[in-house]
Amino acid sequence: MADMAMDAVIAAQAQLIEALDRGDVSGVEVATAALASALTAMRADPAWNMRPSRRDQAEFALRQCDAARMRVNYLGNATRERQRGLAAMRGDARAANTYERPSAMRMRLVTA
Numbered sequence: 349m350a351d352m353a354m355d356a357v358i359a360a361q362a363q364l365i366e367a368l369d370r371g372d373v374s375g376v377e378v379a380t381a382a383l384a385s386a387l388t389a390m391r392a393d394p395a396w397n398m399r400p401s402r403r404d405q406a407e408f409a410l411r412q413c414d415a416a417r418m419r420v421n422y423l424g425n426a427t428r429e430r431q432r433g434l435a436a437m438r439g440d441a442r443a444a445n446t447y448e449r450p451s452a453m454r455m456r457l458v459t460a
Contacts, residue, residue, distance in 0.1 A: 351402075353393050354406070355405075356382075356386035356389065357383065357387060357390055357409055358405065358408065358409055358412060359382075359386075360379060360382040360383035360385075360386045361383060361409065361413065361416060362412065363375070363378075363379040363383075364376065364380060364382075364383055364416050365415055365419065366379075367379045368416065368419040368420065368423065
């Protein structure tokens with residue numbers, strides 16, 4: 349049972365990564381629900397982490413999680429950049445670079 353739970357998590361992560369790579373919004377939603385369900389099933393099984401042989405699976409699952417996170421960050425940044433470009437085309441003066449701090453947050457240098 350515990351092996352099946354970890355395998356389900358890894359399969360759902362792979363499904364999520366594939367959907368992110370394809371830009372498939374409905375696929376992302378389905379994969380996210382499958383991942384949540386698999387994680388819930390894994391948490392419900394107290395023996396999922398009892399064997400040392402599962403360490404490799406757990407490390408792989410963590411790498412998969414990191415791969416999905418990087419894709420989400422990349423896609424979020426690309427979306428912000430497109431929004432900034434569209435705002436600049438409209439002449440919106442508030443269109444700032446993605447990584448620029450708002451003026452209220454900038455550190456003020458005091459010169460003597």
